[in-house]
Amino acid sequence: xxxxxxxxxxxxxxxxxxxxxxxxxxxxxxxxxxxxxxxxxxxxxxxxxxxxxxxxxxxxxxxxxxxxxxxxxxxxxxxxxxxxxxxxxxxxxxxxxxxxxxxxxxxxxxx
Amino acid sequence: xxxxxxxxxxxxxxxxxxxxxxxxxxxxxxxxxxxxxxxxxxxxxxxxxxxxxxxxxxxxxxxxxxxxxxxxxxxxxxxxxxxxxxxxxxxxxxxxxxxxxxxxxxxxxxxxxx
Numbered sequence: 001x002x003x004x005x006x007x008x009x010x011x012x013x014x015x016x017x018x019x020x021x022x023x024x025x026x027x028x029x030x031x032x033x034x035x036x037x038x039x040x041x042x043x044x045x046x047x048x049x050x051x052x053x054x055x056x057x058x059x060x061x062x063x064x065x066x067x068x069x070x071x072x073x074x075x076x077x078x079x080x081x082x083x084x085x086x087x088x089x090x091x092x093x094x095x096x097x098x099x100x101x102x103x104x105x106x107x108x109x110x111x
Numbered sequence: 112x113x114x115x116x117x118x119x120x121x122x123x124x125x126x127x128x129x130x131x132x133x134x135x136x137x138x139x140x141x142x143x144x145x146x147x148x149x150x151x152x153x154x155x156x157x158x159x160x161x162x163x164x165x166x167x168x169x170x171x172x173x174x175x176x177x178x179x180x181x182x183x184x185x186x187x188x189x190x191x192x193x194x195x196x197x198x199x200x201x202x203x204x205x206x207x208x209x210x211x212x213x214x215x216x217x218x219x220x221x222x223x224x225x
């Protein structure tokens with residue numbers, strides 16, 4: 001079944017802890033994206049990658065890090081430097097089909 | 112540069128009434144335009160897209176949108192709202208160039224009243 005898998009669906013982070021959100025795709029798409037979603041603020045771009053071993057900062061990259069070692073995978077690490085990490089995180093892919101395809105999201109909560 | 116404005120963060124309609132969600136865009140190159148729907152705690156699903164073919168685009172679930180270049184608009188409509196249409200709707204703009212980023216509106220929350 002083709003698609004984008006985000007895991008876990010729910011994640012709880014303690015203060016000062018780093019956590020990693022997983023995003024895996026089998027659509028064979030080159031471009032992958034991480035968005036953060038907060039109520040009333042739409043989708044804000046954290047990082048994106050257009051090719052393996054390359055990625056660029058989006059609009060709100062501070063406190064986050066990514067890697068793109070494989071075409072299929074684009075994990076996002078929320079570091080302790082991110083002071084307000086509670087949000088819904090969405091991974092997306094895009095290829096020559098123009099539109100973006102989304103995973104089901106990970107809801108991160110600081111406890 | 113590209114931008115998207117969705118007019119009205121909350122829209123409420125009665126079941127069976129017309130749905131109209133507004134989207135205006137700004138783009139210095141021919142745009143690709145999209146409408147997505149999001150249900151609570153889920154990802155976004157593509158409703159329809161405009162990619163420079165027909166200006167009236169039909170999508171899933173009975174939705175359609177019309178690209179009006181003169182008005183820089185891409186409003187989403189549905190003739191008769193159903194309870195299941197209650198969701199968040201996002202308009203986005205992109206282009207066919209090497210920059211594959213999409214620019215997103217802030218979203219419109221649609222409530223459907225019985």
